[in-house]
Amino acid sequence: MLRTPSAVREAERHTAHNYHPLPVVVSSAEGAWLTDVDGRRYLDCLAGYSALNFGHRHPQLIEAAHAQLDRLTLTSRAFIHDQFADFCRELAELCGKDLVLPMNTGAEAVETGIKVARKWGYQVKGVAPGQANIVVAEGNFHGRTTTIVSFSTDEDARADFGPYTPGFTVVPYGDLAALTAAIDENTVAVLLEPIQGEQGVVIPPEGYLPGVREVCTERNVLFIADEIQSGLGRTGATFACDLEGVVPDMYLLGKALGGGIVPVSAVAANSDVLGVLKPGQHGSTFGGNPLACAVATEVVRLLATGDFQRRSAELGERLKAGLEALLGKGVVAVRVRGLWAGVDIDPALMTGRQACERLMERGVLAKDTHGSTIRLAPPLVITADEIDHAIAQLAAVLAG
Known part of the structure; x- marks a missing residue:
């Protein structure tokens, strides 16, 4: 039996409704990937609204936290x-x-x-x-x-x-x-x-x-x-x-x-x-x-070190090219700077929320804003292949 539906209900039971989260219940994460309570993996393309630029549980950061916790x-x-x-x-x-x-x-x-x-x-x-x-x-x-x-x-x-x-x-x-x-x-x-x-x-x-x-x-x-x-x-x-x-x-x-x-x-x-x-x-x-x-x-x-800035710039070009290829195919506008993108979905096709729900079903997590727009902000540790994967899943969602 899947644990997610009951976990979502329990999460909603005792919390004020100041957010409208996607119905995924995360239990662990590493790098650019999340795993839910049922063991399903998702590519994180939100990165905690940029709070996770260095990915989940970056080894150097975790080591610093552990060392300080002991002191x-x-x-x-x-x-x-x-x-x-x-x-x-x-x-x-x-x-x-x-x-x-x-x-x-x-x-x-x-x-x-x-x-x-x-x-x-x-x-x-x-x-x-x-x-x-x-x-x-x-x-x-x-x-x-x-x-x-x-x-x-x-x-x-x-x-x-x-x-x-x-x-x-x-x-x-x-x-x-x-x-x-x-x-x-x-x-x-x-x-x-x-x-x-x-x-x-x-x-x-x-x-x-x-x-x-x-x-x-x-x-x-x-x-x-x-x-x-x-x-x-x-x-x-x-x-x-x-x-x-x-x-x-x-x-x-x-x-x-x-x-x-x-x-x-x-x-x-x-x-x-x-x-x-x-x-x-x-x-x-x-x-x-x-x-x-x-x-x-x-x-x-x-x-x-400058490494993450260079990585964001280089992989951002790949993200931009992939998203721009979807213009006219369900996407009406794209705005990209580094590994940060706003994607306007054709509102006649679906809302941003619907797009994010369908991406979630395909193992990619993103978040909508202002009706038909979705935001992509993956951790800066994401790979080129993972960017291609995320874009492919969005293309599949738009194609229906």
Whole structure:
């Protein structure tokens, strides 16, 4: 008797329905493959929304976690532990910044970035108290806290969670003229995803990010890049901003930083920005804990080799070619950067959810978003043959 149906029912019995997961119950994983409670294997083409860039149970990361578990797991930031300095220094070097502030989740990193930008605006730029505003983009996804959903344009994320936090101006994504016009004397930051992941891997027009960088510099406004999904090797570069030679004032990092083992996020910026924070003004009991730092330091060291960025770029070309071959065969649009793709299915054929359910039946796991779009973000350890396999299964699904 299959265990999956009863396991799905039990999972639903005592949980709030904030997600609509595919009916697969995973029990083990390694590399780019998952195994469910019935022993069936699946190729993981979601990688925990980029949290598993280095695959499931990467040996170097697992070894670091095991070693740290035997010594020290938590101190709180009331004390300094022996993993903290290496992590902060090596991540700062990877980002080309002076300072790092470790947190836990991506949403915490975004909240930290917002607080730092406002404080910088008041203390450095000279914005009048209580008047700071931040320019954001339509279609954004930066998390689900009450402040963050206050500037979301996704009604599922936003509706019935008011009253909303003020201080944000929303402009069309990719529209540099609209962004420039929205900046005023009280603007302290522009907060953007270099590529909008949740929206369906939406890539801005060429020149947009350099234009944002230029206008932020001219108007004395911080450019905050949310690289929580797009960063750390996913797009064929360390950061998606690198693809256009852009250096933001602040990086927001998360997901892959924890190696698929522990939640780790961080804000990286120079001392003239992050230095506005003083003791007692912001913090987290678990942020920068020893276990997190031990794992995340190894993540940074993997990235420092450049191997994963090159692999993502090279295999991304294969993924792009395979997906573009499906245009007109059930696919109406494809957007690819490295090993990250948004695939728009012909809505007359099926929904994104239906496509993902049928892929699941064929042993490939992906996730839909916004109706007819599916996202592919396999671990960076995936092989060329496995990419071909995933594309072949999608082709079979589309062919019916």
